[in-house]
Amino acid sequence: MMTSIIEQLHENRDISDADLKLLIETNRYDRELFQHADIVRKEYYGTDVYIRGLIEFTNYCKNDCFYCGIRRSNHNLERYRLSQDEILSCCENGYKLGYRTFVLQGGEDPFYTDERIYEIVSEIRQKYADCAITLSIGEKPYESYEAFFRAGANRYLLRHETADMEHYTKLHPAEMSLEHRKNCLKNLKKIGYQVGSGFMVGSPFQTTECLIEDLRFLQQLEPAMIGIGPFIAHRETPFNRFKNGNLQLTLRLIGLLRLMFPYALIPSTTALGTADPQGREMGLRAGANVVMPNLSPVNVRKKYELYDNKICTEEEAAECRACLNRRVSSVGYKIVTNIGNVRTLREQHPPKNSK
Ligand code: 5AD
Numbered sequence: 001m002m003t004s005i006i007e008q009l010h011e012n013r014d015i016s017d018a019d020l021k022l023l024i025e026t027n028r029y030d031r032e033l034f035q036h037a038d039i040v041r042k043e044y045y046g047t048d049v050y051i052r053g054l055i056e057f058t059n060y061c062k063n064d065c066f067y068c069g070i071r072r073s074n075h076n077l078e079r080y081r082l083s084q085d086e087i088l089s090c091c092e093n094g095y096k097l098g099y100r101t102f103v104l105q106g107g108e109d110p111f112y113t114d115e116r117i118y119e120i121v122s123e124i125r126q127k128y129a130d131c132a133i134t135l136s137i138g139e140k141p142y143e144s145y146e147a148f149f150r151a152g153a154n155r156y157l158l159r160h161e162t163a164d165m166e167h168y169t170k171l172h173p174a175e176m177s178l179e180h181r182k183n184c185l186k187n188l189k190k191i192g193y194q195v196g197s198g199f200m201v202g203s204p205f206q207t208t209e210c211l212i213e214d215l216r217f218l219q220q221l222e223p224a225m226i227g228i229g230p231f232i233a234h235r236e237t238p239f240n241r242f243k244n245g246n247l248q249l250t251l252r253l254i255g256l257l258r259l260m261f262p263y264a265l266i267p268s269t270t271a272l273g274t275a276d277p278q279g280r281e282m283g284l285r286a287g288a289n290v291v292m293p294n295l296s297p298v299n300v301r302k303k304y305e306l307y308d309n310k311i312c313t314e315e316e317a318a319e320c321r322a323c324l325n326r327r328v329s330s331v332g333y334k335i336v337t338n339i340g341n342v343r344t345l346r347e348q349h350p351p352k353n354s355k
């Protein structure tokens, strides 16, 4: 009997570029893809869903990425920074709610010098020895990453955004480069961080070939986490007239990622929940196993608007936690509050015949 593309992908954790293209460009395989993705997800993670508490501590950014609502050229945005004490009280609140991973995310804000980040991370580390500390503060020199690691940070999120050189230049101003970003990811791994990367789906000028390159790049990088979400236009950016990324395509890529990277931590992202009220539930069913609710104080939430209509900007952390419990269990999964094992994608389970 012939094996289908999906069966091959399930079996080998890989298929040819031509087959990837087929799979990405039609909805013909979706049913089978999501079935297999859920089998693999259950095999590796059961029905467990990990939660990561996101603290968006600054919306100042020195970068000017064309897609992003907090880019420096957006002058129509009230900027804010959380103090060290405010950040700590987010952690305290989160800890009580069962969070054991804190994700400090912010724009590339020069106010937070290496010394300041070092101090913040050190204090969190000292108070929460049993928690993982994740940083998501962009591109930094090797030495800075190293210092933060010494302070006690153990994970770092830095999406590559697109692995296609030409596409990268269409999304970013000239002073940014894909090469530099990739180098940062390499450095983070070398230092010993558990690294998360990822890309937007349906960003302007993206082609199927770009997406295939994204997948191939991730195969090389072998990150512990892969975050993807649909591009959503922000009214105050140069991309305000572009159409949003497609929900179904995003789900399809989540399914694909689950089969290519069985161990990956794959968040069902806020962007997915913004694209559709049930987006995050659909993401979980397609193979995702992480949710990253917001722990930031409610009064700053709306100001961290990377794209239009971002959800969950009004709920207190506790309400958010209850809401997510319901959402996750509505599709048959269960939030777990342990720290969550992180294995490098293929180190424990190398692909059977990688080409
Ligand atoms: N639509 C969707 N995702 C976006 N991000 C930034 N701007 C947008 C947008 N307009 C994503 C980027 C970034 C992450 C924090 O948010 O991928 O890495």
Ligand code: FES
Pocket: 293, 294, 312, 315, 319, 320, 321, 323, 324
């Ligand atoms: Fe934040 Fe529902 S997940 S309010």
